Amino acid sequence: MKETKETILIIDDEDDILALLSSLLENEGYKIITACNGREGLEKFQEHNPDLILSDVKMPVKDGIEVLREIKTKESDTEVIILTGHSDEATAIDCLRLGAYDYFCKPLEDIDVLLTAVERVLEKRDLELKNRALIQQLEEMAIKDSLTGLYNYRYLQKCLDEEIERSRRYGHNFFILMIDVDHFKDLNDTHGHLFGDHVLKKVGELISQELRYSDRLFRYGGEEFLVLMNEISKDDVPNTVARLLAAIRNHTFTFEDQKSKITVSMGGAFFPEDVDSKVSLIKTADQALYRAKEAGRNRFECCFELSDNDLALIMGKMQNLAADPAAKLGAAN
Numbered sequence: 001m002k003e004t005k006e007t008i009l010i011i012d013d014e015d016d017i018l019a020l021l022s023s024l025l026e027n028e029g030y031k032i033i034t035a036c037n038g039r040e041g042l043e044k045f046q047e048h049n050p051d052l053i054l055s056d057v058k059m060p061v062k063d064g065i066e067v068l069r070e071i072k073t074k075e076s077d078t079e080v081i082i083l084t085g086h087s088d089e090a091t092a093i094d095c096l097r098l099g100a101y102d103y104f105c106k107p108l109e110d111i112d113v114l115l116t117a118v119e120r121v122l123e124k125r126d127l128e129l130k131n132r133a134l135i136q137q138l139e140e141m142a143i144k145d146s147l148t149g150l151y152n153y154r155y156l157q158k159c160l161d162e163e164i165e166r167s168r169r170y171g172h173n174f175f176i177l178m179i180d181v182d183h184f185k186d187l188n189d190t191h192g193h194l195f196g197d198h199v200l201k202k203v204g205e206l207i208s209q210e211l212r213y214s215d216r217l218f219r220y221g222g223e224e225f226l227v228l229m230n231e232i233s234k235d236d237v238p239n240t241v242a243r244l245l246a247a248i249r250n251h252t253f254t255f256e257d258q259k260s261k262i263t264v265s266m267g268g269a270f271f272p273e274d275v276d277s278k279v280s281l282i283k284t285a286d287q288a289l290y291r292a293k294e295a296g297r298n299r300f301e302c303c304f305e306l307s308d309n310d311l312a313l314i315m316g317k318m319q320n321l322a323a324d325p326a327a328k329l330g331a332a333n
């Protein structure tokens, strides 16, 4: 008996063929589902998502070719082997063109040949699925940072190039926010590098929780993060940065038996309002971040004017949230 339990759907309008193939393949350890015409076959396909279909060609209601066509247009991973009468061999060859793996003429002369084909096609499918998962994993690894799971610096460069291109072509603007953990070196020195690693992962999570679906978060470098935001106006900035500053300031980082609180500083810049190239965009946000550090940390700076009201909003919301971390920001307005 086979150990793996792949599912095979057999579609045929001849009861004795269904019975024969079911018993043979069940004996090999496969899980068998049967259908007596194309329409029922497609219903069972939807319901069970089988690994393989063995399908007759000439059947009432819906024939094997229609079954094959529908399955292949659904971009399904299900393989198909066609069973047909000798008089229909030309049609069976058409089925190969439509994506069937193989075909066999009935009556089946050597059942072992069919069993071998079933085994081979399922092995091929298994290998293809594993390869696909591996490629997906490699693609993820190429754009993600291994510690935080956030997008990495290399992917940021690509995204910025694309955003700038989009902005020039369609006139959209976008905003970048550089975020740097304050006195992170001291934190490492006091609590150890592993605690520092935990804080970096958690900061990534805390920032993510405050972002919208369309925002993208990157680990820019050691203890620096960058948020790329589309569809944000200058008026939205104070609210957004206040939320982020507060979320981090109010969190107590706990790892093993150690606890600590941290703050972050932020610098922001809009493209194309503030700058005209990727280099100047990064430089401008970086300079704003530097000014936030110089001004005492735990704050936000940018190169556009923030009104006194905006600043009061940022500080006010931070204090509100510090007093009541559960408070909703919107309520402070």
Ligand code: GH3
Residues within 6 Å of the ligand: 147, 180, 181, 182, 183, 184, 185, 186, 188, 192, 193, 194, 195, 196, 197, 200, 221, 222, 223, 293, 297
């Ligand atoms: P400032 O407030 O001016 O930003 O001071 P700072 O101490 O945060 O900045 P500084 O650039 O002096 O130090 C950053 C530290 O971040 C130094 C480096 O060892 C640490 N660091 C960088 N990457 C990692 C990491 O992956 N894990 C840990 N635990 N520490 C890291």
Ligand code: MG
Residues within 6 Å of the ligand: 180, 181, 182, 183, 184, 185, 223
């Ligand atoms: Mg720092």
Ligand code: MG
Residues within 6 Å of the ligand: 180, 181, 222, 223, 224
């Ligand atoms: Mg830094």
